[in-house]
Amino acid sequence: MTPLLGASEQDLRILYEHAGIGIARVGVDGFFRIVNPKMTEIFGYTSREFEKLRFIDLTHPDDIERTRGWIKAGEDNSLTTFRAEKKYIHKSGKTIYVNLVVNPVRDAFGAIQYFVSAFEDITDRKRADDLLRGQKQILELIAKNTPLKETLEQVAKIVEQIGPGSRCSVTSGSVSIAWPDNRAPDERDIELAEAAGQLAQTAIEKAEAEKVITEQQVKLVSTSKMAALGEMGGALAHEINNPLTVIHGNAVLLEMLAARNLLSPEDVTLAADRIKETALRVTKIVKGLRAFARDGEQDPLKTTSVREILEDALVLCRERFRNHGVSLVVEPYETELTVDCRAVEIGQVIVNLLSNAFDAVQGAREKMVKVTARKAGSNTLEIAIEDSGPGIPIELREKIMQPFFTTKAVGKGTGLGLSIASGIADSHGGTLRLDEQASRTRFVLTLPL
Amino acid sequence: MPKKKTIFIIEDEPAICELLTRVLSLEGYDTVVAHNGAQALEMLKTMEPPSLILLDVVMPEMNGTEFLKKIQADHMLVTIPVAIVSAYGAPQDTPKQAKTFIKKPIDIDALLKFIKEWCG
Numbered sequence: 001m002t003p004l005l006g007a008s009e010q011d012l013r014i015l016y017e018h019a020g021i022g023i024a025r026v027g028v029d030g031f032f033r034i035v036n037p038k039m040t041e042i043f044g045y046t047s048r049e050f051e052k053l054r055f056i057d058l059t060h061p062d063d064i065e066r067t068r069g070w071i072k073a074g075e076d077n078s079l080t081t082f083r084a085e086k087k088y089i090h091k092s093g094k095t096i097y098v099n100l101v102v103n104p105v106r107d108a109f110g111a112i113q114y115f116v117s118a119f120e121d122i123t124d125r126k127r128a129d130d131l132l133r134g135q136k137q138i139l140e141l142i143a144k145n146t147p148l149k150e151t152l153e154q155v156a157k158i159v160e161q162i163g164p165g166s167r168c169s170v171t172s173g174s175v176s177i178a179w180p181d182n183r184a185p186d187e188r189d190i191e192l193a194e195a196a197g198q199l200a201q202t203a204i205e206k207a208e209a210e211k212v213i214t215e216q217q218v219k220l221v222s223t224s225k226m227a228a229l230g231e232m233g234g235a236l237a238h239e240i241n242n243p244l245t246v247i248h249g250n251a252v253l254l255e256m257l258a259a260r261n262l263l264s265p266e267d268v269t270l271a272a273d274r275i276k277e278t279a280l281r282v283t284k285i286v287k288g289l290r291a292f293a294r295d296g297e298q299d300p301l302k303t304t305s306v307r308e309i310l311e312d313a314l315v316l317c318r319e320r321f322r323n324h325g326v327s328l329v330v331e332p333y334e335t336e337l338t339v340d341c342r343a344v345e346i347g348q349v350i351v352n353l354l355s356n357a358f359d360a361v362q363g364a365r366e367k368m369v370k371v372t373a374r375k376a377g378s379n380t381l382e383i384a385i386e387d388s389g390p391g392i393p394i395e396l397r398e399k400i401m402q403p404f405f406t407t408k409a410v411g412k413g414t415g416l417g418l419s420i421a422s423g424i425a426d427s428h429g430g431t432l433r434l435d436e437q438a439s440r441t442r443f444v445l446t447l448p449l
Numbered sequence: 450m451p452k453k454k455t456i457f458i459i460e461d462e463p464a465i466c467e468l469l470t471r472v473l474s475l476e477g478y479d480t481v482v483a484h485n486g487a488q489a490l491e492m493l494k495t496m497e498p499p500s501l502i503l504l505d506v507v508m509p510e511m512n513g514t515e516f517l518k519k520i521q522a523d524h525m526l527v528t529i530p531v532a533i534v535s536a537y538g539a540p541q542d543t544p545k546q547a548k549t550f551i552k553k554p555i556d557i558d559a560l561l562k563f564i565k566e567w568c569g
Contacts, residue, residue: 248557262475
């Protein structure tokens with residue numbers, strides 16, 4: 001310290017007594033020799049108590065090792081001025097954080113006589129920083145939809161880190177913190193508890209909101225299915241009433257023949273054949289319908305004929321296409337193909353793609369939807385649905401797979417079809433994509449064989 | 450022997466055409482079958498006007514409603530009684546030419562009763 005010209009000893013004393021940092025003279029033996037008033041404030045000890053304390057006695061256990069190194073350097077005279085951030089223990093037992101600057105003072109021969117140490121109490125700032133970091137960490141967890149229990153556990157962990165020695169538990173109902181030695185919480189502790197409470201509250205609210213959203217999504221998925229079923233409903237009436245006419249009519253025919261004594265074995269065989277094959281057709285329609293309405297997510301992967309999947313899906317759509325003058329072309333494919341899949345789900349994907357294609361060609365001059373199925377390479381099945389509609393504008397192509405994106409009128413589409421379909425493809429280790437190379441709108445579903 | 454009455458069946462479902470043909474022939478009618486409106490119009494150009502038309506509504510190429518519109522414009526064909534047969538509800542705004550609506554699944558007895566009424 002270089003006194004300003006003319007500064008009296010009194011002036012220097014004022015500096016020493018009123019400095020905002022703790023200043024101490026520490027002997028080579030580590031004992032405090034002189035401490036300024038700020039030191040007693042920072043550490044809680046009186047100057048008389050300080051006389052019996054060594055530098056290391058106040059050091060936090062975490063920093064003992066480091067401090068021993070400095071002491072050794074002091075003993076062998078190699079210690080130079082250094083700065084460090086260090087933890088100490090306050091007389092009350094609380095941890096305090098200090099910015100430390102140590103200057104060795106040497107005699108004419110260069111031997112260290114004592115140290116002048118400056119202590120800046122940074123506990124509040126440090127705690128504020130830690131709290132801020134902790135809050136940020138929790139908010140990140142919340143944003144990432146971390147399970148609530150995990151987030152609350154992390155809140156407790158952060159409280160325990162910031163308030164050393166404290167035991168904290170956070171549940172969705174309460175935050176409880178026990179301070180070491182059952183001491184009463186001070187202002188900082190209360191601030192910490194309040195921050196923890198707020199974080200827990202935020203996490204709980206977000207989790208509740210997420211729950212509501214999930215429930216709504218589940219409801220929407222089912223609504224979109226029901227909407228698709230509704231659209232098919234009318235067509236299905238036709239599809240089922242035609243076969244019923246055949247079944248009923250053949251029975252009536254048999255009665256008529258019998259009443260006139262005209263019944264021949266050939267008549268019986270023909271009518272029975274018609275009834276049987278037609279009943280089978282109804283069975284197929286019902287099966288397709290059931291498959292569509294069911295949630296197949298839990299089904300195990302099963303080796304299924306591609307033909308069966310396609311036929312089940314097509315039977316649901318054929319009528320609607322025909323009624324609206326949309327030609328549905330199924331290109332010949334290898335009928336022996338099989339694929340390991342959850343057939344119900346894949347059927348739903350195909351019905352969804354067909355339904356989109358159907359919508360796309362409304363208003364187009366040529367109304368055509370083409371279905372192809374083929375082996376692409378040695379281990380991939382490729383099912384493609386192509387339509388003669390106006391195509392998907394380039395700027396929308398990235399969005400079509402996103403949930404809730406729809407170009408359909410309000411109430412017409414939920415915007416979930418393609419996103420669900422794409423999720424189903426993913427869960428099979430396959431893909432669902434728009435073929436960018438094709439000149440027409442062509443969706444390609446691939447499944448591993 | 451009096452000349453048999455001809456019923457013109459316009460229906461795209463082969464099994465229904467077959468059934469109606471067999472039932473009606475058993476009842477002493479002749480039948481002619483077309484699988485859609487366009488084909489039926491084509492056939493009507495050359496055949497003798499039938500006594501009655503059984504007309505399905507939902508058919509490819511030309512559906513029943515369109516077919517009905519076409520024959521309204523033809524003074525020869527507009528006189529033929531038509532029975533509309535459909536799985537859906539009765540079509541709206543049907544011309545007077547449509548004498549009845551038969552809902553699928555078809556009640557054969559009711560159908561025969563209607564045919565007898567109009568053709569004897």
